[in-house]
Amino acid sequence: TSSLRYWNHRQRPAAASLAAVCSRSMASKTPVGFIGLGNMGNPMFQEAGEQVVSSPADVAEKAHRIITMLPTSINAVEAYSGTNGILKKVKKGSLLIDSSTIDPSVSKELAKEVEKMGAVFMDAPVSGGVGAAWSGNLMFMVGGVEEEFAAAQELLGCMGSNVLFCGAVGTGQAAKICDNMQLAISMIGTAEAMNLGIRLGLDPKLLAKILNMSSGRCWSSDTYNPVPAVMDGVPSANNYQGGFGTTLMAKDLGLAQDSATSTKSPILLGSLAHQIYRMMCAKGYSKKDFSSVFQFLREEENF
Amino acid sequence: TSSLRYWNHRQRPAAASLAAVCSRSMASKTPVGFIGLGNMGNPMFQEAGEQVVSSPADVAEKAHRIITMLPTSINAVEAYSGTNGILKKVKKGSLLIDSSTIDPSVSKELAKEVEKMGAVFMDAPVSGGVGAAWSGNLMFMVGGVEEEFAAAQELLGCMGSNVLFCGAVGTGQAAKICDNMQLAISMIGTAEAMNLGIRLGLDPKLLAKILNMSSGRCWSSDTYNPVPAVMDGVPSANNYQGGFGTTLMAKDLGLAQDSATSTKSPILLGSLAHQIYRMMCAKGYSKKDFSSVFQFLREEENF
Amino acid sequence: TSSLRYWNHRQRPAAASLAAVCSRSMASKTPVGFIGLGNMGNPMFQEAGEQVVSSPADVAEKAHRIITMLPTSINAVEAYSGTNGILKKVKKGSLLIDSSTIDPSVSKELAKEVEKMGAVFMDAPVSGGVGAAWSGNLMFMVGGVEEEFAAAQELLGCMGSNVLFCGAVGTGQAAKICDNMQLAISMIGTAEAMNLGIRLGLDPKLLAKILNMSSGRCWSSDTYNPVPAVMDGVPSANNYQGGFGTTLMAKDLGLAQDSATSTKSPILLGSLAHQIYRMMCAKGYSKKDFSSVFQFLREEENF
Amino acid sequence: TSSLRYWNHRQRPAAASLAAVCSRSMASKTPVGFIGLGNMGNPMFQEAGEQVVSSPADVAEKAHRIITMLPTSINAVEAYSGTNGILKKVKKGSLLIDSSTIDPSVSKELAKEVEKMGAVFMDAPVSGGVGAAWSGNLMFMVGGVEEEFAAAQELLGCMGSNVLFCGAVGTGQAAKICDNMQLAISMIGTAEAMNLGIRLGLDPKLLAKILNMSSGRCWSSDTYNPVPAVMDGVPSANNYQGGFGTTLMAKDLGLAQDSATSTKSPILLGSLAHQIYRMMCAKGYSKKDFSSVFQFLREEENF
Structure with missing residues (x-):
């Protein structure tokens, strides 16, 4: 066939x-x-x-x-x-x-x-x-x-x-898991930094430019920026549709967590990133791209 | 004169x-x-x-x-x-x-x-x-x-x-603070990912190469890798001497923390990064480059 | 008058x-x-x-x-x-x-x-x-x-x-701030432990009883339990109305954070508790009692 | 025999x-x-x-x-x-x-x-x-x-x-795991609050008394206080010898982590507590009582 x-x-x-x-x-x-x-x-x-x-x-x-x-x-x-x-x-x-x-x-x-x-x-x-x-x-x-x-x-x-x-055998998985853990951490970090900067009065495109010209640069800031209207052709430009789903990221971080626990390796930020993506799955973000963590951090009401 | x-x-x-x-x-x-x-x-x-x-x-x-x-x-x-x-x-x-x-x-x-x-x-x-x-x-x-x-x-x-x-006025500071917070998060993330990978049996140079070819790429992995013997000419190649001191990073993260608290911006990883660098200052890392967080995560005794 | x-x-x-x-x-x-x-x-x-x-x-x-x-x-x-x-x-x-x-x-x-x-x-x-x-x-x-x-x-x-x-002067504030930080940490801890236990198949009242008979005991578990139907006369029994508002707890944790930053005291859990209450304020919990963190942790959709 | x-x-x-x-x-x-x-x-x-x-x-x-x-x-x-x-x-x-x-x-x-x-x-x-x-x-x-x-x-x-x-079957384990996770969180919280209070100028015995008279009260503050000279007959009074070892707590928190990951339950403080005890194992605290987290938080050098 x-x-x-x-x-x-x-x-x-x-x-x-x-x-x-x-x-x-x-x-x-x-x-x-x-x-x-x-x-x-x-x-x-x-x-x-x-x-x-x-x-x-x-x-x-x-x-x-x-x-x-x-x-x-x-x-x-x-x-x-x-x-x-x-x-x-x-x-x-x-x-x-x-x-x-x-x-x-x-x-x-x-x-x-x-x-x-x-x-x-x-x-x-x-x-x-x-x-x-x-x-x-x-x-x-x-x-x-x-x-x-x-x-x-x-x-x-x-x-x-x-x-x-x-x-x-197993080291292919190990590499993948470490790579994705680092990706999750950098993505949340980019989202936090962009959100804080916006709150402090910075223009998002300008802040992205500054990050990308300096030591804050990472794939999540220069190739897959999580803030709407900063880049074209990425999930943040399309209401976080497509891309790599939050559920899958939570699953991969669960693997990182299990590997870290069994090898007794401290992963302080990795663990917290895992918990954040787990919370997101529970709060309606499970099918959105994992860069929607930016949206998750934004306030939803005045307070 | x-x-x-x-x-x-x-x-x-x-x-x-x-x-x-x-x-x-x-x-x-x-x-x-x-x-x-x-x-x-x-x-x-x-x-x-x-x-x-x-x-x-x-x-x-x-x-x-x-x-x-x-x-x-x-x-x-x-x-x-x-x-x-x-x-x-x-x-x-x-x-x-x-x-x-x-x-x-x-x-x-x-x-x-x-x-x-x-x-x-x-x-x-x-x-x-x-x-x-x-x-x-x-x-x-x-x-x-x-x-x-x-x-x-x-x-x-x-x-x-x-x-x-x-x-x-103040947005210059805001940009600097956000940039350094993202830097700290990415650096700790790189250190955690490299350490976990090494524990899982990966060669450090190979893992750095993989991160840098993929979405785990960031300045801390490709320009300032925190693992000794992965890169030349960086503080990790010189027992973490020189570079940007842990104390200064802790201070800048304190500024990020204060700005986030006063603007009510959530910075989950940023806060934890601040605490990690604060702990490092208390554990003998205050004068080392901030990439020494890799060393801080490594075990110091058999357990 | x-x-x-x-x-x-x-x-x-x-x-x-x-x-x-x-x-x-x-x-x-x-x-x-x-x-x-x-x-x-x-x-x-x-x-x-x-x-x-x-x-x-x-x-x-x-x-x-x-x-x-x-x-x-x-x-x-x-x-x-x-x-x-x-x-x-x-x-x-x-x-x-x-x-x-x-x-x-x-x-x-x-x-x-x-x-x-x-x-x-x-x-x-x-x-x-x-x-x-x-x-x-x-x-x-x-x-x-x-x-x-x-x-x-x-x-x-x-x-x-x-x-x-x-x-x-100032030590009255210091005592209050430390007390409230410990309260916030214990409350979130109780909420996490109760939620995890329920997910693992335990009856909430039984689990509260076990915590209170053992070293897991704290004010948040034995006097102000955050799980609905475990205790009477507390905010969790009344849809988290009344009590001590999430916004006020977030504010007090901000004071703890500022004091810790200025005295260079590590507060790893305290910082994260602060961020959690900050997130809750942004997600519709600002006017609810601070024990509503239990509700915040619960899933809101199937995944 | x-x-x-x-x-x-x-x-x-x-x-x-x-x-x-x-x-x-x-x-x-x-x-x-x-x-x-x-x-x-x-x-x-x-x-x-x-x-x-x-x-x-x-x-x-x-x-x-x-x-x-x-x-x-x-x-x-x-x-x-x-x-x-x-x-x-x-x-x-x-x-x-x-x-x-x-x-x-x-x-x-x-x-x-x-x-x-x-x-x-x-x-x-x-x-x-x-x-x-x-x-x-x-x-x-x-x-x-x-x-x-x-x-x-x-x-x-x-x-x-x-x-x-x-x-x-398994719910006995579930109860134990939840109880110990709550214990670890409360202990670290108590240690952080006591340390912050001391840095802010409070007498440790007085602060313990205040916690125990108020909503900050927990088993770790009133029965097993982690600060030396606050209580008699506890490990903190004996250089953290005896009691419940840090290694065992790290192991139990690993079980909590695994259970939370497999049931998709968010444990933000529980995860971080796990990482803190994991770090302590790597920093020479593996054989000390788990209340030694207070000592771990204290500075070891001037900075």
Whole structure:
């Protein structure tokens, strides 16, 4: 068939509905399987010639190379170890790449199980957001056995302009988690600084310019400014629609929190950023872009 | 005389010891007075032909244009309104530019007093740090009456590559405070993310590279990375010596805190950043560069 | 006249409208003046025989002993040092007691000015809330010259069951500020713990009982529980009406913040509590009791 | 034998060394097994007539009623599901009570596994600390099937003066976690308020008295004050030795954090308290009582 089927975790029951896709179109003539295509997977894998199959196990039966991309740790475990999971029919020597953003300790567990079956597992979460997925500017951060990295790079290279080897299994996740935590902190910091400046009488565009010319500069101030009317083409210019949702940021910060707790690493601002995005989810911001934290900080009444 | 005298607030009693300097060398042939030259003022104003005088009042008597640069709000008030302060002998029509980083509400009060004397006051704090002062890459953020900005620009232009008009009196301070708050937040965020990543098994240089290629990018990660051995020529490469001291950052965050409290602006991360730098001052980091927050987060014993 | 006139700062312009009252009824036969009676002052001073006068200066002309109780530092400065302020007509040897909750540094300044006029100033903020004011269970925390404390105690003793000497001028404020900061922290902590427990499946009454039997016990859990249906007769049982308003708590935490910043004291939880109450003011909770932080933490939508 | 053997997790390898004890002395004539006795278990179960056995499985073989008390979730899983774990030899109808403080989700998993073997599992963490363990004033918070509570109560009643039924399996843990989180927040709040007050010129004993007479009152201020010389017989009077260690508090706050993250409950102060205790562990406070946070906040140098 020629149309791409993807799995939308909001519309279907979690356990039984993993759509799965095989493709002969990428990187070499051997088929590549995709499992759990959602918001990110759709543009990444929009190719002709797909064949829709009924379960992850079926994908594993037909393809030696499989890419999984699921929204949560639980979904990933299910896709690999569930009743109709990949591990039921995975072939020896298969390369299984998980591009989900999940707990690094889950990645390590999955890697152990995959290894028992004689196959190879790598974690390869992706950075760059939905926009980058459409434009091909994704970055894959890959964790796994170094000898297998070349094969992963060949496969992922068609989709992302950058494929980086990070170290042992789980380090791809670690890089993604740290990157997103820093992003959340910088975004809230930019929102607080912009809001304070406006309250103190500064013009928002001027303040953004000053931040960007100085040591206050960051991606959230110069590329994705959270204040409406400062930049065009970003969610803040469109009522915070599109972009990277507050719920997803809260979820990723939960992963950072769990990793920090288990490694006993202090993350004072990271923890507070997590709590702020958690509060936002409870206050009506769950579907807005994460830059809507600026709006969250603004007063809603006179006092 | 040919040597520059500057005021060091650590060595001398606060009230009586303001050294003051007049110069004929800058921007035009009329003399320019400088008051309160410390760490920042020294390289900014290192010129031949200075004449050292004994008090701010004496400077005001000899120069129509005066630049003040003092460490705290209290010092600034003293230099203007003290027993031998500028206001005792300021001439009508004088241009008084305060480059201190102080409370914007104090700037506004000073402006009122100066105006009563028939002179002009502008706040013009400076961004860029000691390194920029030596290399001439400072940025002045100027608040005051717009018609007087051209005169301020002429004077400050010799020292800083950028002179920006921010709005009414106090907005220069506002811009500086917001910029430094965002800087502190991003720096701590970078330190937390780098530390967490290292604990999770990532190589620091690789993680810095990933942050800088993605949305985690900020000045603290790409220009002033706080992790030793990631970059050369920054304080983290030199045991956190030089740079911008933790005490100064704590002081600037105190100003941000005060401004936020008085304008009822929520600064959740900004407040916590303030507290973190306050703790660091109490734990032996007061004289280290503010990027030493990375060191502060690292464990000091097995546990 | 027999009715008590009190000043309501919401209804009148700040500067000109200080109602003032003299009374012969208290503690001795000499008259006692009251200035700035608001929510707290009304029940404290409900006495027969008052005489309403037109300005703080007039009060000072007629009474040797004056109690002031104003909502903010600015109001207090105005009542003492304003155009028609107490200091315009204060008699030598007068005892001026300020029961406002204001910045301790402002108390110290007022004390200096009062002393110059040959009178005595003491700060004596009050704890216990509106309910305690009606029932006579207030606690006054008094700062000032110790020799004058007996006179203050005689005067305040009629109103509050406890009058404590705290030390030099400003220490009454210090005690009040620290007490309220601890209250805010414990209240938010109780709200977080109760909410987390409910989410984890615990019955709210049972959890409150457990907290109160163990080391989690605090005033906010055993006397003023923030969860509806756990206790009777508290604001949480009445849709958070009455009690101690969120705006006032935010204001008092602002004083704590300012005192901590100026004394370089780390208050990590205190700062965050301040920010939380600040956010609540912006999100529609400004007029609710401060225990409504429980409601603020609850989710408002499914996510 | 007559001496009590207990397992110290610092001295022995984790997996193989669980000492185990059987006793005929408690609550009825049938034997009761104890597994994993550490700091808390030692005084709780100091009885004559014990018999030391070699593994949890052996305990399960000899006793129908078993109490486990282990330091971490991992230790608990091992004691139940490990190679020589309880489940290897547990008899049908046995009552297994876990008094460890662990993740409620782990308690639920253990309950499922135990149920499969035809036995009963209840979680029953204990509050009151080491002092209460010696004096018999412990409080057990029990989660499990309600019909089995009477049996648990009979068994635990000998040790703790209070045994409370909290609800389904895991709710005992939930209650413990919430209680400890509130305790940590109140303790840090008390420490911050006491420190700020001292900096503002207040006598520590007086400030403690004021807090305890007013709405700032909490267990940390009136029973376990963190400031040296305010109370006798508490860790702050003994250089913070004894009591409840900072490491244990950090661990319990990690459990609160995990529970809050998984239930999406905002815990702004709880998260920050967790980070503060994590920092303290890294700064030399790991073995001190958790009230040493007061010392942590104090300045260590002039600045």
